[in-house]
Amino acid sequence: MKKILTVENLHLFTGFALIAAGLISYQQEGVGMMLSWAIFGAMYLSMSDIGEDKMAAAEIASINHKIRVTAAYLGAILAAWLLTTFI
Numbered sequence: 001m002k003k004i005l006t007v008e009n010l011h012l013f014t015g016f017a018l019i020a021a022g023l024i025s026y027q028q029e030g031v032g033m034m035l036s037w038a039i040f041g042a043m044y045l046s047m048s049d050i051g052e053d054k055m056a057a058a059e060i061a062s063i064n065h066k067i068r069v070t071a072a073y074l075g076a077i078l079a080a081w082l083l084t085t086f087i
Contacts, residue, residue: 015045042075
């Protein structure tokens with residue numbers, strides 16, 4: 001039987017929950033806090049995907065890997081946006 005509650009799935013859930021928290025916090029605390037939470041969530045989504053050079057081709061092609069790569073790029077873009085709001 002395949003496990004549903006894996007560390008990988010927990011990281012995905014936690015990352016999306018943090019991004020959602022960021023979007024919700026925008027109404028109360030503004031852009032800076034929203035971006036901080038969203039960046040943290042994106043980092044969480046991508047954090048267990050380190051070592052792509054050691055992955056099999058099937059792992060690199062998986063949807064979970066693609067989500068993590070997208071989250072990493074999203075985190076970088078949001079981090080740049082956050083930085084510009086403080087400059």
